[in-house]
Amino acid sequence: MSGTATAGTCLVATPDGPVEVPDRLVLVEPLPGLPGTEYALDALDEVGFLFALRGEGGVRLFVVSPGLVFPDYAPRIGRPVLEAVGDGDPAVLLVVVHPGSDGRPVPTADLLAPIVVGPGTGRALQVVLDEDLPLRAALA
Numbered sequence: 001m002s003g004t005a006t007a008g009t010c011l012v013a014t015p016d017g018p019v020e021v022p023d024r025l026v027l028v029e030p031l032p033g034l035p036g037t038e039y040a041l042d043a044l045d046e047v048g049f050l051f052a053l054r055g056e057g058g059v060r061l062f063v064v065s066p067g068l069v070f071p072d073y074a075p076r077i078g079r080p081v082l083e084a085v086g087d088g089d090p091a092v093l094l095v096v097v098h099p100g101s102d103g104r105p106v107p108t109a110d111l112l113a114p115i116v117v118g119p120g121t122g123r124a125l126q127v128v129l130d131e132d133l134p135l136r137a138a139l140a
Helices: 079-085
Strands: 009-012 019-022 024-027 038-043 050-054 060-064 092-098 115-117 123-126
Touching: 009 038, 019 024, 050 092, 079 115, 079 123
Parallel strands: 024 123
Antiparallel strands: 009 019, 024 038, 038 050, 050 060, 060 092, 092 115, 115 123
């Protein structure tokens, strides 16, 4: 990935190129079943694909930028969600990764409930889409 993130940001790879996103995210609403609304976004690779979301109490979720693996993934995000997280900049999507288990040999991504991030604000919101998308799409 070309470019370098400035201090306090991460570069997230998208089909349209890298986007700078704050490395501290504030969720508009808590993630279901998890405490807190403040998360650190830590890049785990140089590509801008794999990240750890780290919250209070040792909460850690792995998330990926879905466009690199699922090039046709273009969910419809409603205006209220975009207004809640953004300031007019195009939103960045991250999806939660589930480790390979339950008879699945590879990790999977939850394409039905992306985390929508406002790159200019650092606000984020997980939204359950009203679309026919998989909860566990193989990352292979």
